[in-house]
Amino acid sequence: MTSESFRKPVRKAVFPVAGQGTRFLPATKAIPKEMLPIIDRPLIQYAVDEAREAGIEEFIFVTGRGKTSIVEHFDTAYELEATMTERGKSLKPLEDSRMAPGSLLTVRQQVPLGLGHAVWCARAFVGNEPFAIFLPDELMVGAPGCMKQMVDAYDKVGGNLVSVLEVPHEEVSSYGVINPGARDGALTEVKGLVEKPKVDEAPSNLIVSGRYILQPEVMDLLATQDRGAGNEIQLTDAMAKLIGKQPFHAVTFGGRRFDCGSKVGFVEATLALALERPDMADEVRAIAKKLLG
Numbered sequence: 522m523t524s525e526s527f528r529k530p531v532r533k534a535v536f537p538v539a540g541q542g543t544r545f546l547p548a549t550k551a552i553p554k555e556m557l558p559i560i561d562r563p564l565i566q567y568a569v570d571e572a573r574e575a576g577i578e579e580f581i582f583v584t585g586r587g588k589t590s591i592v593e594h595f596d597t598a599y600e601l602e603a604t605m606t607e608r609g610k611s612l613k614p615l616e617d618s619r620m621a622p623g624s625l626l627t628v629r630q631q632v633p634l635g636l637g638h639a640v641w642c643a644r645a646f647v648g649n650e651p652f653a654i655f656l657p658d659e660l661m662v663g664a665p666g667c668m669k670q671m672v673d674a675y676d677k678v679g680g681n682l683v684s685v686l687e688v689p690h691e692e693v694s695s696y697g698v699i700n701p702g703a704r705d706g707a708l709t710e711v712k713g714l715v716e717k718p719k720v721d722e723a724p725s726n727l728i729v730s731g732r733y734i735l736q737p738e739v740m741d742l743l744a745t746q747d748r749g750a751g752n753e754i755q756l757t758d759a760m761a762k763l764i765g766k767q768p769f770h771a772v773t774f775g776g777r778r779f780d781c782g783s784k785v786g787f788v789e790a791t792l793a794l795a796l797e798r799p800d801m802a803d804e805v806r807a808i809a810k811k812l813l814g
Contacts, residue, residue, distance in 0.1 A: 527736055528679035535647065536583065539584055553565075560798070564657050564660065570666075575653070601615065628642050635756075640756055644744075650737060651734060651736050658782035662778075678708065681736055682771065683732070684731065684732035686778055694723070698715050699771050714761040733760075739756075746758060746759050
C-alpha cells in the first residue's frame with residue numbers, strides 16, 4: 522500500500538456502549554451509564570458532539586441489553602416537541618440531540634469479551650475505511666475538541682493515531698502506555714504499546730486516553746486476537762501489531778480529561794463544567810464555598 526492508502530477521510534466512529542456500569546449501581550440498574558447526566562446532557566452526548574465537531578458523519582453504537590434509551594435519546598421526540606412548542610419553550614436542547622436520518626447505526630455485542638471484541642463487532646459497518654473510536658466514559662474537554670485535534674493531525678501524517686495524556690509515573694499501571702519515538706510538538710511517533718504495565722516496566726508516562734483513529738486492517742487482527750490482560754480481547758494488543766507496518770502516532774491532547782467511569786471523576790466533571798457555565802457558575806461556586814465551610 523502507498524502512504525495515500527492511509528489518508529482516506531475519517532467519516533465513521535465507533536462508540537462501545539455495551540458495558541453494564543456496575544460501579545454506578547443501583548443508578549445503572551435500569552439506566553445505561555452513558556445516559557447519566559453531566560449537568561443537563563447525558564455523557565454519551567458529549568462524545569457525540571465531539572465527534573460531530575471533528576466531521577464524523579456515521580455513528581456506530583456497539584450496544585448490549587437494556588441500552589435502547591441511548592438510541593432513543595438521539596431520535597426525534599414528536600410529542601415532547603409539540604408540548605414544548607405549545608408552551609412557547611425553546612426546542613434547541615432537543616434539536617441539539619437529534620441525529621440526521623440514517624447516520625446512527627447499532628450492533629449488539631452479545632458477549633462481554635473486552636474493548637477489542639466490541640470494536641470488532643462493528644466491522645461490517647466500518648468496512649474498508651479508517652474510523653474513530655470514542656470511549657464515552659472519558660470526557661475530554663478542550664477547544665477544539667480532542668477528536669478535532671486528532672483529525673487535524675491525521676490530515677498531516679495519516680495512518681493510526683491515539684490520544685495521549687501525561688500522568689504521574691506511579692499511575693501508569695492503570696492504563697495503556699506508549700513507547701515514544703520522535704516528537705514534533707503535540708505529535709509523537711509510537712514505537713510500541715503496552716497495556717497496564719508494571720510501574721517499573723512502563724516505557725513512558727504517556728497514557729492512551731480513550732480516543733483513537735485506526736485503519737480498517739485492525740479488524741483482521743482482532744478477528745484472530747487471543748485474549749490478553751483481564752482475559753479479554755484487548756484493542757491495545759491488535760494496535761501494537763500495526764506498528765512498523767503502518768504509520769502510527771500519538772497526539773498529546775491539549776485539554777482536560779475526566780474519568781467518568783469512576784464516581785469521583787463523575788462528580789469532578791459535573792462540578793468543573795458547572796463552574797464554567799455562565800447560567801450557574803456563581804451559584805455553584807457559592808454552594809461549594811458553603812459546603813467547604
